[in-house]
Amino acid sequence: VSRTRICSVTPDDVIVRGRSLPRELIGKLSFTEMAWLQALGAMPTSDQTAILDACLVTMMEHGLTPSVIAARATYGAAPESIQGAVASGLLAVGATFAGSMEDCGRLLVRIVNGEPAETIVRDHRGRGRPVPGFGHPVHRPEDPRAVRLLALAKERSVAAEHCAALELLSRSVDAALGRPLPVNATGAFAAVLLDAGAPVGILRGFALVARSAGLVGHLLEEQTDPVSSVIADAAERAVAYEPK
Amino acid sequence: VSRTRICSVTPDDVIVRGRSLPRELIGKLSFTEMAWLQALGAMPTSDQTAILDACLVTMMEHGLTPSVIAARATYGAAPESIQGAVASGLLAVGATFAGSMEDCGRLLVRIVNGEPAETIVRDHRGRGRPVPGFGHPVHRPEDPRAVRLLALAKERSVAAEHCAALELLSRSVDAALGRPLPVNATGAFAAVLLDAGAPVGILRGFALVARSAGLVGHLLEEQTDPVSSVIADAAERAVAYEPK
Amino acid sequence: VSRTRICSVTPDDVIVRGRSLPRELIGKLSFTEMAWLQALGAMPTSDQTAILDACLVTMMEHGLTPSVIAARATYGAAPESIQGAVASGLLAVGATFAGSMEDCGRLLVRIVNGEPAETIVRDHRGRGRPVPGFGHPVHRPEDPRAVRLLALAKERSVAAEHCAALELLSRSVDAALGRPLPVNATGAFAAVLLDAGAPVGILRGFALVARSAGLVGHLLEEQTDPVSSVIADAAERAVAYEPK
Amino acid sequence: VSRTRICSVTPDDVIVRGRSLPRELIGKLSFTEMAWLQALGAMPTSDQTAILDACLVTMMEHGLTPSVIAARATYGAAPESIQGAVASGLLAVGATFAGSMEDCGRLLVRIVNGEPAETIVRDHRGRGRPVPGFGHPVHRPEDPRAVRLLALAKERSVAAEHCAALELLSRSVDAALGRPLPVNATGAFAAVLLDAGAPVGILRGFALVARSAGLVGHLLEEQTDPVSSVIADAAERAVAYEPK
Numbered sequence: 001v002s003r004t005r006i007c008s009v010t011p012d013d014v015i016v017r018g019r020s021l022p023r024e025l026i027g028k029l030s031f032t033e034m035a036w037l038q039a040l041g042a043m044p045t046s047d048q049t050a051i052l053d054a055c056l057v058t059m060m061e062h063g064l065t066p067s068v069i070a071a072r073a074t075y076g077a078a079p080e081s082i083q084g085a086v087a088s089g090l091l092a093v094g095a096t097f098a099g100s101m102e103d104c105g106r107l108l109v110r111i112v113n114g115e116p117a118e119t120i121v122r123d124h125r126g127r128g129r130p131v132p133g134f135g136h137p138v139h140r141p142e143d144p145r146a147v148r149l150l151a152l153a154k155e156r157s158v159a160a161e162h163c164a165a166l167e168l169l170s171r172s173v174d175a176a177l178g179r180p181l182p183v184n185a186t187g188a189f190a191a192v193l194l195d196a197g198a199p200v201g202i203l204r205g206f207a208l209v210a211r212s213a214g215l216v217g218h219l220l221e222e223q224t225d226p227v228s229s230v231i232a233d234a235a236e237r238a239v240a241y242e243p244k
Numbered sequence: 245v246s247r248t249r250i251c252s253v254t255p256d257d258v259i260v261r262g263r264s265l266p267r268e269l270i271g272k273l274s275f276t277e278m279a280w281l282q283a284l285g286a287m288p289t290s291d292q293t294a295i296l297d298a299c300l301v302t303m304m305e306h307g308l309t310p311s312v313i314a315a316r317a318t319y320g321a322a323p324e325s326i327q328g329a330v331a332s333g334l335l336a337v338g339a340t341f342a343g344s345m346e347d348c349g350r351l352l353v354r355i356v357n358g359e360p361a362e363t364i365v366r367d368h369r370g371r372g373r374p375v376p377g378f379g380h381p382v383h384r385p386e387d388p389r390a391v392r393l394l395a396l397a398k399e400r401s402v403a404a405e406h407c408a409a410l411e412l413l414s415r416s417v418d419a420a421l422g423r424p425l426p427v428n429a430t431g432a433f434a435a436v437l438l439d440a441g442a443p444v445g446i447l448r449g450f451a452l453v454a455r456s457a458g459l460v461g462h463l464l465e466e467q468t469d470p471v472s473s474v475i476a477d478a479a480e481r482a483v484a485y486e487p488k
Numbered sequence: 489v490s491r492t493r494i495c496s497v498t499p500d501d502v503i504v505r506g507r508s509l510p511r512e513l514i515g516k517l518s519f520t521e522m523a524w525l526q527a528l529g530a531m532p533t534s535d536q537t538a539i540l541d542a543c544l545v546t547m548m549e550h551g552l553t554p555s556v557i558a559a560r561a562t563y564g565a566a567p568e569s570i571q572g573a574v575a576s577g578l579l580a581v582g583a584t585f586a587g588s589m590e591d592c593g594r595l596l597v598r599i600v601n602g603e604p605a606e607t608i609v610r611d612h613r614g615r616g617r618p619v620p621g622f623g624h625p626v627h628r629p630e631d632p633r634a635v636r637l638l639a640l641a642k643e644r645s646v647a648a649e650h651c652a653a654l655e656l657l658s659r660s661v662d663a664a665l666g667r668p669l670p671v672n673a674t675g676a677f678a679a680v681l682l683d684a685g686a687p688v689g690i691l692r693g694f695a696l697v698a699r700s701a702g703l704v705g706h707l708l709e710e711q712t713d714p715v716s717s718v719i720a721d722a723a724e725r726a727v728a729y730e731p732k
Numbered sequence: 733v734s735r736t737r738i739c740s741v742t743p744d745d746v747i748v749r750g751r752s753l754p755r756e757l758i759g760k761l762s763f764t765e766m767a768w769l770q771a772l773g774a775m776p777t778s779d780q781t782a783i784l785d786a787c788l789v790t791m792m793e794h795g796l797t798p799s800v801i802a803a804r805a806t807y808g809a810a811p812e813s814i815q816g817a818v819a820s821g822l823l824a825v826g827a828t829f830a831g832s833m834e835d836c837g838r839l840l841v842r843i844v845n846g847e848p849a850e851t852i853v854r855d856h857r858g859r860g861r862p863v864p865g866f867g868h869p870v871h872r873p874e875d876p877r878a879v880r881l882l883a884l885a886k887e888r889s890v891a892a893e894h895c896a897a898l899e900l901l902s903r904s905v906d907a908a909l910g911r912p913l914p915v916n917a918t919g920a921f922a923a924v925l926l927d928a929g930a931p932v933g934i935l936r937g938f939a940l941v942a943r944s945a946g947l948v949g950h951l952l953e954e955q956t957d958p959v960s961s962v963i964a965d966a967a968e969r970a971v972a973y974e975p976k
Contacts, residue, residue: 002469002471002474002970002971002972003469003471003971003972003973003974004308004462004465004469004471004971004972004973004974005465005469005973005974005975005976006305006307006461006462006465006973007305007306007307007308007973008307008973008975009306009307009382010382011382011383011384012383012384012386012388013388014305014306014307014388014389015973015975016304016305017975018975021301021302021305021388021389022388022389022391022392023388023392025301026298026301026302026389026392026393026396027294027298027301027392027396027399029297029301030274030275030276030297030301031274031275031276031279031296031297031300031301031304031454031457032274032275032276034300034301034304034457035275035304035457035460035461038304038305038457038458038460038461039457039460039461039464040464050271052275053273053274053275054270054271056275056278057265057269057270057271057273057274057275057278058265058270060260060275060278060279060282061250061251061258061260061265061282062251062253062258063250063251063252063253063258063724063729064248064251064720064723064724064727065565065720066561066562066564066565066716066720067561067562067565069557069558069561069719069720069723070557070558070559070561070562070576071558073554073555073557073558073561073580074554074555074558074576074579074580074582076554076580076584077553077554077555077580077581077582077584077585077587078579078580078581078582078583078584078585078587078813078815079582079583079584080582080583080812080813081338081579081582081810081812081813081815081816082346082448082449082452083334083335083336083337083338083343083448083452083810083813083816084335084579084580084582084813084815084816084819085579086334086449086452087331087332087334087335087575087576087579087816087819088331088558088562088575088576088579088580090327090330090331090334090456091327091328091331091562091566091569091572091573091575091576091823092327092561092562092564092565092566092572092576093327093565093566094325094327094562094565094566094567094568094569094572095566095567095568096564096565096566096567097565097566099327099565099566138253138254138255139255139256140255140256142256144256144257144258144265144266144267145258145265145266145270147266148266148267148270148271149270152270152271155271199464201464201467202460202464204326204327205326205330205460205463205464206460208326208327208330208456208460209453209456209457209460210275212334212452212453212456213275213278213279213282213283213453214282216279216282216283216446216449216450216452216453217250217279217282217283218248218250219449220283220284220443220445220446220449221248221249221250223445225246225247225248225249227246227247227248227726227727228554230246230726230727231557231719231722231723231726231727232552232553232554232557233726234719234722234723234725234726235552235557235719235722235723236551236552237722238715238718238719238721238722238734239552239715239718239719239734239735239736240734240735240736241551241735241736241737241738241739241740241747242735242736242737243737243740243747243749243750244737246726246727246728247727247728247729247730248727248728248729248730249729249730249731249732250729251729252729252731259729259731261731262731307968307973308964308967308968308971309809309964310805310806310808310809310960310964311805311806311809313801313802313805313963313964313967314801314802314803314805314806314820315802317798317799317801317802317805317824318798318799318802318820318823318824318826320798320824320828321797321798321799321824321825321826321828321829321831322569322571322823322824322825322826322827322828322829322831323826323827323828324568324569324826324827325566325568325569325571325572325823325826327566327569327572328569328571328572328575328823328824328826329823331572331575331819331820331823332802332806332819332820332823332824335579335806335810335813335816335817335819335820336805336806336808336809336810336816336820337809337810338806338809338810338811338812338813338816339810339811339812340808340809340810340811341809341810343809343810471970471971472798474970474971475801475963475966475967475970475971476796476797476798476801477970478963478966478967478969478970479796479801479963479966479967480795480796481966482490482959482962482963482965482966483490483491483492483796483959483962483963484490484491484492485491485492485493485494485495485496485503485795486491486492486493487493487496487503487505487506488493490957490959490962491957491959492796492950492953492957492959493953493957494793494795494949494950494953495793495794495795495796496795497794497795497870497871498870499870499871499872500871500872500874500876501876502793502794502795502876502877504792504793509789509790509793509876509877510876510877510879510880511876511880513789514786514789514790514877514880514881514884515782515786515789515880515884515887517785517789518762518763518764518785518789519762519763519764519767519784519785519788519789519792519942519945520762520763520764522788522789522792522945523763523792523945523948523949526792526793526945526946526948526949527945527948527949527952528952538759540763541761541762541763542758542759544763544766545753545757545758545759545761545762545763545766546753546758548748548763548766548767548770549738549739549746549748549753549770550739550741550746551738551739551740551741551746552736552739569826570834570936570937570940571822571823571824571825571826571831571936571940572823574822574937574940575819575820575822575823576819578815578818578819578822578944579815579816579819580815581815582813582815587815626741626742626743627743627744628743628744630744632744632745632746632753632754632755633746633753633754633758635754636754636755636758636759637758640758640759643759687952689952689955690948690952692814692815693814693818693948693951693952694948696814696815696818696944696948697941697944697945697948698763700822700940700941700944701763701766701767701770701771701941702770704767704770704771704934704937704938704940704941705738705767705770705771706736706738707937708771708772708931708933708934708937709736709737709738711933713734713735713736713737715734715735715736718734
């Protein structure tokens with residue numbers, strides 16, 4: 001028999017992390033406090049809750065991203081299953097967009113453990129790979145979400161070694177490039193959550209939680225003001241058939 | 245050109261529902277407030293936030309459900325993609341388990357609109373279908389989560405016509421069955437959120453948001469204390485091959 | 489202990505439906521024969537194989553459908569997981585597009601069982617719902633895939649009561665509309681597969697198999713000649729932000 | 733305007749890879765021929781078709797794998813969406829199980845390009861990672877599917893440099909381990925398909941096609957003889973709650 005530390009269900013109770021869901025949690029915890037307790041096994045401090053709230057708010061919505069396009073296209077074709085549309089959208093939270101906080105977070109942990117930021121940047125450039133957590137196709141000269149998240153972590157005195165590591169990494173990225181490349185929202189997300197005490201393995205998971213709420217908003221709009229067929233028509237016009 | 249009311253991205257800002265994400269939302273709204281704003285387009289009242297928080301906390305976790313089994317099995321086989329494992333788990337939030345708040349909510353709306361609860365119950369029984377929002381395989385004689393959610397809606401004076409409709413429906417279900425069948429968590433979830441002003445089309449969506457946080461907790465545990473192979477072995481022993 | 493009739497694995501063999509996979513199946517069966525055996529538990533006749541092959545070929549590809557848009561958008565954002573992109577695309581095989589063979593098939597079974605086609609058409613029109621298996625946004629005056637599939641079933645003498653039911657249903661649809669509405673590919677798919685002996689519960693499943701191969705082709709093209717960012721740009725231009 | 737080489741849809745035709753779907757493909761190509769044409773843009777030779785058929789037959793079914801568990805658990809909870817259950821199952825075709833043909837294929841390409849097999853094996857062992865394509869938890873002393881696939885490639889004279897590379901890699905794996913570790917089905921799948929002319933980027937894609945048919949068979953069985961609740965019960969008994 002193996003074990004889980006998360007939950008036990010009995011006829012008259014649901015115990016989550018040692019607490020009674022109906023008697024101790026429902027109506028007493030916010031979603032964010034409960035998400036922290038569920039994942040990490042301890043009640044968050046008010047600073048931890050504030051940082052997680054801020055990170056989830058940051059990643060919830062960013063316009064017609066690939067994730068939203070996938071979700072809306074799926075919902076238009078299969079409206080019988082909103083869970084399918086949300087799943088489709090979450091599958092697009094990956095290494096290229098929206099999911100890079102995990103890769104960035106792993107670099108920050110390595111820097112905190114003593115690896116020089118320069119080595120990491122050189123290694124990425126040597127393999128022709130961008131450093132995760134930096135740069136954005138739209139936001140210039142800086143990503144206003146990253147600026148806000150990092151400022152908040154300082155206001156709350158949560159900012160510590162991982163935020164410092166992000167700054168070291170940022171200077172190395174700029175030096176290697178010969179021009180400033182801004183920290184983006186996923187980089188700041190990683191640094192402030194790690195400093196708040198979240199493990200690196202949960203970072204993309206929390207991003208998925210944020211995105212699920214963003215997607216649900218888009219799908220509610222799709223119910224009354226659908227744009228999925230407009231997107232499909234635009235896609236068809238933008239891509240020509242050339243068998244060659 | 246079609247339109248969306250949700251979001252616009254510019255180089256130095258992200259506007260969500262008419263508000264600046266970095267200047268007006270990050271660090272100022274909780275996740276739950278932001279999720280309501282994102283989906284419904286207006287800031288929630290404190291009662292609306294409290295009810296949505298309570299509903300999300302209620303649906304986040306319920307042990308080794310099919311949803312968790314799917315997510316953990318997927319993660320064990322494809323650990324390169326936590327988004328795939330969360331998606332797999334959300335796909336199991338459907339009509340049978342965890343997703344029945346939407347079907348129940350539609351019945352409550354019909355009762356509020358004047359349809360007799362008896363007719364609805366008779367119709368379901370005639371087609372051999374259970375009334376969504378009632379009964380639970382484990383929780384007896386009542387679902388403690390439903391009791392708590394409905395009490396909270398009364399404490400907050402949010403309980404109104406949809407909670408009343410649920411009570412009417414409950415009496416009809418009991419009368420038709422000749423014994424009490426408890427309101428379950430999805431039935432209470434539907435009634436209190438509808439009374440708080442959420443549209444019926446968002447109900448399963450909010451459940452997906454709650455479950456995504458629940459799943460992320462299980463997947464973090466799977467990273468350090470995996471049980472997916474234990475589940476696979478148990479499954480194999482429980483199902484025999486009989487070609488007949 | 490419950491049971492499965494499908495497969496047993498031993499150290500030196502894999503038994504599928506009572507046959508040794510390495511000794512009796514690999515190199516001896518085509519994919520289509522194996523898919524039939526896997527699902528239905530018996531070796532298909534050559535006519536059954538021919539019909540299933542034709543149906544799978546029919547549904548594999550149909551241009552930049554919502555399913556392809558979802559898959560390509562997902563792959564562009566999360567190239568680390570081709571399984572995620574295929575899953576995203578399959579989630580869009582639903583009631584509106586590509587998945588309607590199942591709903592149509594259920595109507596054909598009812599007609600074969602004696603229900604008048606007129607009743608079914610009247611019932612659908614009364615609820616404002618289209619009859620599944622009829623009409624197509626692009627193919628006029630007829631869907632050339634449906635014509636070909638139905639002709640093939642006649643050539644092979646497979647066409648029987650379900651093809652006849654489809655014709656009855658078609659006449660009722662035309663009569664109710666006052667103009668011809670063509671049988672589409674999903675309607676023909678349902679009729680010929682049912683007449684070939686497939687159960688109605690497998691119809692959408694076989695469509696998913698066909699689409700999975702279609703999607704894989706698009707994702708291979710996306711690896712070398714990506715259009716997902718072109719689609720995202722086109723989508724963004726086609727949908728304006730109007731907060732109102 | 734960007735371009736695709738795959739498909740164009742007109743009112744009276746569907747052109748796939750330059751051929752009319754209704755006039756030149758339906759009823760003339762097998763599924764496997766069409767899947768090759770769809771993905772690779774040219775008609776396969778009879779040897780290519782035979783190898784792809786054999787590979788798809790090989791990977792279709794392997795008992796109650798994590799993929800099947802995820803799909804059945806999802807279907808039991810959300811029977812309204814068979815596409816969701818298939819998607820859930822495909823999401824478990826990943827790096828650990830069933831999806832390792834792609835990683836193995838990349839190694840074979842490197843060996844064909846001149847890299848010594850020893851270097852590759854040493855590198856994997858140095859990072860504590862298994863060499864993909866080798867070893868199996870059940871099949872000993874060899875994987876009978878791999879043996880059959882490789883023999884078939886020789887019979888057909890398809891076996892060439894990638895099969896030779898697999899043999900080199902196999903010898904290096906055995907030497908490093910000090911005992912024979914068998915080539916598994918995914919390793920053989922990679923070698924024979926690469927020698928048949930398939931690009932490495934399609935390998936996992938073809939596995940997904942095979943698995944989709946396998947999953948559909950399981951879901952049809954789940955419709956009449958469900959075991960998903962048996963699996964859930966077995967899982968619950970196998971995993972104890974220990975909050976610590």
